[in-house]
Amino acid sequence: MQITHQKKGKYLLIQAAGRLDASWSDHFADTLLTQVRHGHHHLVMDFSNLSFLSSAGIRSLARIYKELIQVKGGFQIIHATSFVDNTLKSTGFGMWLTEKPPADMPVGKAAEEPVRPGQIEFHLLEQDASLRLLVPASWRPWQMATPDRTVVRKFGEMDFALGIGSASGNFEEARDHFGEFMAVAGNVVYQPPKEGEHPDFLLSQGDFVPEMLCLQTLQCTGKMSHLMRFAPGKHTLFYGVGEIAGMALKQLDADALAFVLLGEIDGLVGSTLIRSPGLLTEDRSIPYPEIKGWVSFCAERVYAGQQALIFGLAARKDAVQSGGLLSRVSATMGCYLHAHATVFPYQPLQNGKIDLNTTIQRFFDGAPPVAMLHLVEDSRPAVGLGESALIRGACWFSPVNNPEGLL
Amino acid sequence: MNIVIGAFTMGLVLALLTLGMLISFRMIRFTDITVDGSITLGAALASLLIVNGWSPWTATLLAVLAGSVAGMITGILYTRFNIQMILSGILMMTALYSINLRIMGRSNIPLLDTPTVSNGVESVLLGLTGGATRIHILGWPVPLSDFSVLVSSLLICVIVAIALRYFLLTHLGTALRATGNNPQMVRAQGINNKSMVVLGLALANGLVALSGALLAQYQGFADVQMGIGMMVWGLASIIIGEALVGKRSIGVMITGAILGTIFFRLLIAIALRWGLNPNDLKLVTAVFVFVALVAPYWMKLLGKNVFGGTRHA
Amino acid sequence: MEGPVMLEIKNISKTFAPKTVNEVRALQQVSLQISKGSFTGVIGTNGSGKSTLLNAIAGNFELDRGSVVLDGQNITRWPEFKRAKLIGRVFQNPFAGSAAGMSIAENIVMAMRRGRGWSLRTAVTSSERREMAEKVHSLKMGLEDRLDNPIGNLSGGQRQALTLLMATWLKPKLLLLDEHTAALDPKSAAKVAELTSKIIAEEKLTALMVTHSMQQAVDLPGRIIMMHRGQVVEDFRDEMKQRVRVPDLIRVFERVQKMELFDQSVAEMLEQQYV
Ligand SMILES: Nc1ncnc2c1ncn2[C@@H]1O[C@H](COP(=O)(O)OP(=O)(O)O)[C@@H](O)[C@H]1O
Ligand SMILES: [Mg+2]
Numbered sequence: 001m002q003i004t005h006q007k008k009g010k011y012l013l014i015q016a017a018g019r020l021d022a023s024w025s026d027h028f029a030d031t032l033l034t035q036v037r038h039g040h041h042h043l044v045m046d047f048s049n050l051s052f053l054s055s056a057g058i059r060s061l062a063r064i065y066k067e068l069i070q071v072k073g074g075f076q077i078i079h080a081t082s083f084v085d086n087t088l089k090s091t092g093f094g095m096w097l098t099e100k101p102p103a104d105m106p107v108g109k110a111a112e113e114p115v116r117p118g119q120i121e122f123h124l125l126e127q128d129a130s131l132r133l134l135v136p137a138s139w140r141p142w143q144m145a146t147p148d149r150t151v152v153r154k155f156g157e158m159d160f161a162l163g164i165g166s167a168s169g170n171f172e173e174a175r176d177h178f179g180e181f182m183a184v185a186g187n188v189v190y191q192p193p194k195e196g197e198h199p200d201f202l203l204s205q206g207d208f209v210p211e212m213l214c215l216q217t218l219q220c221t222g223k224m225s226h227l228m229r230f231a232p233g234k235h236t237l238f239y240g241v242g243e244i245a246g247m248a249l250k251q252l253d254a255d256a257l258a259f260v261l262l263g264e265i266d267g268l269v270g271s272t273l274i275r276s277p278g279l280l281t282e283d284r285s286i287p288y289p290e291i292k293g294w295v296s297f298c299a300e301r302v303y304a305g306q307q308a309l310i311f312g313l314a315a316r317k318d319a320v321q322s323g324g325l326l327s328r329v330s331a332t333m334g335c336y337l338h339a340h341a342t343v344f345p346y347q348p349l350q351n352g353k354i355d356l357n358t359t360i361q362r363f364f365d366g367a368p369p370v371a372m373l374h375l376v377e378d379s380r381p382a383v384g385l386g387e388s389a390l391i392r393g394a395c396w397f398s399p400v401n402n403p404e405g406l407l
Numbered sequence: 408m409n410i411v412i413g414a415f416t417m418g419l420v421l422a423l424l425t426l427g428m429l430i431s432f433r434m435i436r437f438t439d440i441t442v443d444g445s446i447t448l449g450a451a452l453a454s455l456l457i458v459n460g461w462s463p464w465t466a467t468l469l470a471v472l473a474g475s476v477a478g479m480i481t482g483i484l485y486t487r488f489n490i491q492m493i494l495s496g497i498l499m500m501t502a503l504y505s506i507n508l509r510i511m512g513r514s515n516i517p518l519l520d521t522p523t524v525s526n527g528v529e530s531v532l533l534g535l536t537g538g539a540t541r542i543h544i545l546g547w548p549v550p551l552s553d554f555s556v557l558v559s560s561l562l563i564c565v566i567v568a569i570a571l572r573y574f575l576l577t578h579l580g581t582a583l584r585a586t587g588n589n590p591q592m593v594r595a596q597g598i599n600n601k602s603m604v605v606l607g608l609a610l611a612n613g614l615v616a617l618s619g620a621l622l623a624q625y626q627g628f629a630d631v632q633m634g635i636g637m638m639v640w641g642l643a644s645i646i647i648g649e650a651l652v653g654k655r656s657i658g659v660m661i662t663g664a665i666l667g668t669i670f671f672r673l674l675i676a677i678a679l680r681w682g683l684n685p686n687d688l689k690l691v692t693a694v695f696v697f698v699a700l701v702a703p704y705w706m707k708l709l710g711k712n713v714f715g716g717t718r719h720a
Numbered sequence: 721m722e723g724p725v726m727l728e729i730k731n732i733s734k735t736f737a738p739k740t741v742n743e744v745r746a747l748q749q750v751s752l753q754i755s756k757g758s759f760t761g762v763i764g765t766n767g768s769g770k771s772t773l774l775n776a777i778a779g780n781f782e783l784d785r786g787s788v789v790l791d792g793q794n795i796t797r798w799p800e801f802k803r804a805k806l807i808g809r810v811f812q813n814p815f816a817g818s819a820a821g822m823s824i825a826e827n828i829v830m831a832m833r834r835g836r837g838w839s840l841r842t843a844v845t846s847s848e849r850r851e852m853a854e855k856v857h858s859l860k861m862g863l864e865d866r867l868d869n870p871i872g873n874l875s876g877g878q879r880q881a882l883t884l885l886m887a888t889w890l891k892p893k894l895l896l897l898d899e900h901t902a903a904l905d906p907k908s909a910a911k912v913a914e915l916t917s918k919i920i921a922e923e924k925l926t927a928l929m930v931t932h933s934m935q936q937a938v939d940l941p942g943r944i945i946m947m948h949r950g951q952v953v954e955d956f957r958d959e960m961k962q963r964v965r966v967p968d969l970i971r972v973f974e975r976v977q978k979m980e981l982f983d984q985s986v987a988e989m990l991e992q993q994y995v
Contacts, residue, residue: 140995141994141995195971195975196968196971196972196974196975271990271994287987288983288984288987288988289987291987291990292979292982292987295990295994296975296978296979296982297978297981297982297986297990298978299977299978299980299981299982299986300981325995326995327992327993327995338995374994376989376990376993376994377993378986378989379989380985380986380989383985384989573842574840576842576843576844577839577840577841577842577843578829578830578833578838578839578840578841578843579838579839579840580843581822581826581829581830581843581844582830582838584819584821584822584826585819585822585826585827585830587821588819588820588821588822589815589816589818589819589820591811591816592816592817592818592819592827593801593819593830594800594801594804595778595804595808595809595817595887596804596830596831596833596834596886597801597802597804597805597834597835598801598804598830598838599799599801599802600801
C-alpha cells in the first residue's frame with residue numbers, strides 16, 4: 001500500500017492506494033497518527049485507488065477518527081471506490097463518505113509552504129487577569145523538616161502551586177514522605193520520595209478539595225491572562241522552557257509571571273527527591289557522594305515524545321535581587337525560574353485557542369502520570385544536558401501582581 | 408624379503424610409539440615433545456640392565472616405568488607450574504638427553520649376544536621347526552631369529568592394542584579422551600582434568616619407552632641420538648593411519664596407528680632401496696608431515712577455486 | 721515458606737588483574753543466601769559480574785576474600801572439579817558443556833558417574849544405555865536412537881538440552897545456569913527454557929540462573945537479584961517478587977545507571993539549581 005500526503009490550506013489530503021487490510025492497517029494508522037501529532041487535524045482521504053477495505057482497515061480508520069474527535073478535528077473520505085463505499089455504508093460508517101472535497105480546500109497543486117522560523121501565536125484570554133503569589137512555606141536544602149516549617153494548604157480550581165510536600169495529614173506520617181508536588185487548577189500531583197515510584201495524584205471532585213502538608217510552596221491564585229501556542233518551524237525545532245517563559249515575560253512586559261505549559265516533550269532535564277527531607281536530623285549541607293542518596297538526576301534528556309504538564313514561575317533576571325525560591329542559574333532567555341513537570345502519555349492537543357481546565361482534565365481522566373521532575377538547566381560545560389524543551393504545545397500565563405516574594 | 412620382514416618388524420616396534428603418541432596427540436591433545444627423549448630413555452635403560460644381566464622382560468618393564476615418570480614430569484610442569492605445553496616437553500626432553508647419557512655412561516651401548524624378549528618365542532619356534540635356523544616364507548628363506556622377533560613384536564603390539572582399546576573405553580579412559588575434547592566440560596563432570604593430562608602423558612611415554620626398549624633389543628644397540636626425529640615419524644605414522652582407515656572409533660584409530668606405522672616403514676625401506684640418502688630421511692619426513700598438515704587446507708582452497716570457477720563459467 | 725539455606729556466600733570479592741590498568745573489581749563484597757529448593761534469577765548489565773558470581777560459586781578461580789558454604793560444607797578452598805560433585809552447570813555456549821568428538825552416550829556416561837571417582841570398568845554398557853535412552857527420550861528430540869553419534873553433530877539447541885540433562889542427571893545440590901538459552905535460536909531457546917523449568921520443578925532443584933531476558937526473570941517462581949558493578953544492588957523476593965513486572969526491573973536498571981552518571985559535577989550543578 002502507498003500513502004502520500006499533501007497540505008492543502010487547513011486540510012491534509014491523504015492519498016492511499018492498494019489494499020487496506022490487516023497487514024497494512026497498523027502501518028496506515030501509525031502514518032496518519034504521526035500527521036495528527038504534527039498538528040494536522042483535518043484530513044481528507046482520497047480513496048480513489050483503494051481497492052479493498054477490510055474490518056481491520058475500518059478499525060484503523062476508527063482509531064484515527066477517535067483521536068481527531070478529541071482535538072475537535074475530523075476526516076472525510078472522497079472518491080471511494082464502489083467496494084470501499086459499500087463496505088463503509090454497510091458497516092455503519094457511511095457518515096465518513098462525502099461526494100466532493102470540502103469547498104474551502106484549495107484545488108490544483110498545493111503552493112509551497114512558506115518557510116517560517118517557528119510558529120508562535122498569542123491569544124489574549126482576559127485583559128486584566130493576574131495572579132497573587134503566596135509563599136507559605138519556604139524550605140531550602142538541606143534544612144531539617146520540622147512541624148513549624150510546614151503548613152497545610154488546600155488547592156482549589158483557582159490555585160496553582162509547586163513545591164515539596166506530602167499528602168499525609170499529620171507531620172509524623174508525612175515525615176518519610178515529603179517529595180515534589182505541583183497543583184494546577186485543583187489537580188495535585190505528588191511524587192513519593194522514592195526512586196522508581198510512580199507519581200500519585202489528588203483531583204478536585206465535587207466537595208473534595210486536595211490538601212497537602214507543605215514544606216516548601218510557591219502558590220499563585222487567580223486566572224490566566226494569555227495563551228501562547230507554539231509549534232516547530234523550519235528553523236526552530238523545539239522550545240526551551242526558559243525560552244518560553246522569556247517570551248511570555250516579554251509579551252506581558254512584567255517582572256514575574258506564572259505559567260502552565262502543556263506540550264509534546266523534546267526532552268526533560270530534572271531531578272527528584274528520593275529521600276524525604278523529613279529524615280534529616282539537623283540543618284546541614286549534604287556533600288557528594290552522600291547527595292546521591294537524597295536526590296536523583298535524570299542523567300539524560302528524558303521522556304521524549306510524551307506530554308509534559310509543567311507549572312512554573314519565572315522572573316526577569318535583572319529584576320531579581322536574591323532569587324528566593326527561583327533557581328539562581330540564568331536560564332536561556334534571561335529569566336530565573338522554578339518549574340515542576342508531570343509527564344503523561346502522549347495525547348494530541350487541539351489547535352488554536354483552547355481552555356486550560358478542560359484540556360488538562362482530559363489528561364487527568366486518561367492514563368496516569370508517568371513521572372514528575374523538578375526541572376533544572378544542566379549548564380555544565382561540555383557534558384551539560386541543557387534545559388528541558390518542548391516541541392509543540394500551549395502555554396497559559398499571567399503576571400504575578402505581588403512578585404516581591406520571588407525577587 | 409628380508410627387507411619386508413625388517414620393515415614389518417620395525418613397524419610393529421615403532422607402532423608402540425605411535426600408539427603412545429595417539430594418546431598424547433589425539434586423545435588428550437597434547438603436543439608432546441618428550442617423545443624424542445623418552446624413547447631413548449627406554450632404550451638406554453633397557454640396554455644397560457640387559458648388559459648387566461637383568462632379564463630382558465624386567466629390563467623392558469622398568470624402561471616402561473621410567474618413560475611414564477618422564478611423561479608425568481612433563482605433565483606436572485604443564486599443569487602445576489603452568490609452563491606452556493611445548494616448553495614443558497622441550498624442558499623434559501633436554502633434561503632426558505643428559506639423563507640418558509648418565510644412564511648409559513657413554514653415547515652407545517651395543518647389545519651383542521645378549522638375551523632379548525624374543526628369545527622365548529625363538530625357542531618355541533626352534534622346537535616347531537625341529538632345529539632348523541631358517542624357514543621359508545613365500546619361497547624366501549628367512550632367518551628364524553628374525554622371524555621370531557617379528558612374531559614377538561606382533562604379539563606385544565596386539566596385546567598392547569587390545570589393552571589400550573579396553574582402557575580407552577572404560578570410565579577412566581572416557582574421561583581421559585574427554586579432557587582433550589573439552590577440559591571445561593570434564594571439570595564440570597567432577598573430573599580433575601589436570602590429573603587426566605598427567606595420566607595421559609604417563610601412559611603415552613610409557614608406551615614410547617616400551618617401543619624404545621624393544622627397538623634397542625631389535626637393532627642390537629642403544630644410541631643417545633636415536634630419539635631425534637622420532638616424534639615427527641610418529642606423527643607421520645598417525646597421519647598415514649588416519650588416511651588409510653579413518654578415525655570412526657577407538658578400535659579403528661588404534662588399528663590405523665599400527666597400520667600407518669608399518670606402511671610408513673615400508674615406504675622408507677623402499678625409498679632407501681631406491682637410493683635415498685639415509686641422512687635425508689628426516690628432511691623428507693618433515694616435508695611429508697608438513698604437506699599432510701596443510702594439504703586439507705589447500706584442498707579446500709583448490710576445491711573452492713575450481714568449483715567456484717566452473718560454476719561461474 | 722522459605723526452606724533451609726542451601727548456599728551461603730559471605731562477603732566474597734574478586735579483582736581481576738589487580739594493580740594494573742586493566743584492573744576489574746568483578747565482585748565486591750557480595751553476600752547472598754539461597755534457600756533450598758529455590759529458583760533464583762540473576763540479572764544485570766553486561767560486565768556486572770553475573771558470570772563471575774557463578775564462576776566463584778563453581779570454583780573457576782580462587783577468591784580474594786570471603787567464603788562459600790554449600791549444603792553445610794565450606795567449599796571455599798575446593799577446586800572446581802571437586803565442587804562439580806555438588807554443582808551442575810550449563811554455560812551460555814552450547815558447545816562448552818559437552819565433548820564434541822565423543823558420542824552422546826559417552827558424554828552422558830560421564831555425567832552419570834559425576835563425583836564417583838574413577839573406575840576401570842567399561843563405561844557404556846547395555847544397562848546404562850537403556851537408562852540413557854529412557855531419559856533422553858523425555859527430551860522428545862529423537863536422540864535416543866542416535867546415542868552413538870558424535871555429540872558435535874547435533875544442533876546447539878539439542879546439545880544444550882543434553883547438557884542440561886547431564887547437569888541434572890545426578891540431582892545436584894545446586895544448578896548454575898549462565899544465560900544458557902542466549903546463544904540459541906528463538907525456538908530452541910524457548911524449548912530449553914521450558915525444559916529447564918520442568919526439570920527444576922520436578923526434581924525440586926535449587927537453581928541460580930543468569931538471564932538477559934527480564935521477562936524470563938519475572939516469570940520465574942523464585943527470586944530475582946540484580947547485579948551492577950560487582951555488587952548485588954537489588955533483591956526481589958517474596959511479596960516484592962510477586963509484584964515486580966518487567967517495567968519495574970527496567971526502572972531499577974535506569975536508577976542504577978542514573979546513580980552511575982551522578983558525579984561531582986552534577987552535585988555542583990544541583991547545588992546551584994535545586995531549590
Ligand atoms: N577471567 C577474567 N579475567 C579478567 N577479567 C575478567 C575475567 N572474567 C571476567 N572479567 C571481567 O569482570 C567483569 C565482569 O564480568 P562477567 O561476570 O562476565 O559479567 P556479566 O555480568 O556480563 O556476566 C567484566 O568487566 C569482565 O571483563
Ligand atoms: Mg555473563
